[in-house]
Amino acid sequence: MDPELIAVLAVIAVALVFDYTNGFHDAANAIATSISTRALTPRVALGMAAIGNFIGAHFGADVAKTVGSGLVALPDGTSGLGIVFAGVIGAIAWNLITWYFGLPSSSTHALIGGLVGSTLAASGTVLWGGIAESVILPMIVSPVVGFLLGYIVMIAVQWIFRNGQPGRLNRGFRWAQTASAAAMSIGHGMQDAAKTIGIVVLALFVGGYQDSAETIPEWAFWTSATVLALGTYAGGWRIIRTLGRKIIDLRPPEGFAAETVASGVLYFNALVLGAPISTTHTITSAIMGVGATKRLSAVRWGVAGNIVGAWVLTFPAAGSIGALMFFVVRPLF
Structure with missing residues (x-):
């Protein structure tokens, strides 16, 4: 078999492993609030999240193109594929480390950090303009926007329903959370x-199996969506407990507000900007913003601080692992 084909298949395989870990690592992003408020049972929530992930994958072409062509420039052939392989391994390793400790870190920044680290180790070209515009700026802005909008939307919910009967409101918002969790x-x-689709396309392009890193074969959508859905259904209970219970004590109105804000930010960045932002950062900051409407002490800032620490470490940590893995796998490529 052609060595380049073997290398392409190896990169696609490891990308799908990352996709699966992304699913069980980030399942909490979509469903932790619904589970903690008992709007949905855990298995129903996970099933709905898996279906939603599968559907959403088919609307993420612009994000895939950014990852596939806007962050690094790699040499053609097996040497370039080795760089991608090492970078994805770095992302998988960081996902597993943060999952073990129950920290909702960003799989997005783990993947990009791992890819940048392996590229630098190989003396390749990092497109720092693309990194700054599509990764660093959204990494800073999206949590701030999530926090502020979470605060504002929760204030609006409290004002609109200020005369409502608490028991009836909680029941109504549990139903509303079904829609917000699906979104x-x-x-x-x-x-x-x-x-993951972006990594698959990058592998095909670097391996010489397609002429552009912006052309996405239909099978890549279905494969990535299916694997992510399976990983999501497997669940990431450690992180679900952190997001759903340890930051603030969530009730259905707070859960609905946080999910509505976070999904709106995700849609805007995916459909309008094509920016690969972190779903973890977005939902976590929205939860913090919602919690701050009670009183600042309602947010468990110690837990929040640990989460933010994981955010800050993710890019350099995954990058360091990706760089190390480049030297490990280089003889194979």
């Missing part, structure tokens, strides 16, 4: 399945 699941698919 969040689709937004997660738009973002996270698309990143």
Whole structure:
């Protein structure tokens, strides 16, 4: 068999492993609030999240193109494929580390960090303009926007329903959370399945099996969406507990507000900007913003601080692992 074909298949395989870990690592993004407020049972929530991820993947083409062609420039052939392989391994390793400790870190920034780290180790070209515009700026802005909008939307919900009967409102918002969690699941698919699609396309382009890193074969959508959905259904219970219970004590109105805000931010970035933002950062900051409407002490800032620490570490940590893995796998490519 052609060595380049073997290398392409190896990169696609490891990209799908990342896709699966992304699913169980980031399942919490879509459903933790619905589970913690008992709007949905865990298995129903996971099933809905898997279906939403599958649907959303087919709307993430712009994000996939950004990942596939806008972040690094790699040499053609097996040497370039080795760089991609090492970078994805770096992302998988960081996903597993943060999952073990129950920290909702960003699979997005793990993947991009791993890819940048392996590219630098190989003395390749990092497109820093694309990184700054499509990764660094959204990484800073999206959590701020999520926090502020979470605060504003929750204030609006409290004012609109200020005279409502609490028991009836909670029941109504549990139903509303079904819709907001579904929207969040689709937004997660738009973002996270698309990143794996971008890696698949990058492998095909570098390996010489297609002429452009912006052309996406239909099978890539279906494969990435299916694997992400399977990973999501497997669940990431450690992180679900952190997001759903440890940041604030969520009730259905807060869960609805947080999910509505986060899904709106995800849709805007995927469909309008084509920016690969972190679903983790977005939903976590929205939860913090919603919680701050009660009182600042309602947010468990110690837990929040650990989460933010994981955010800051993700890019350099995954990048370091990706760089190390480049030297490990280089003899194979």
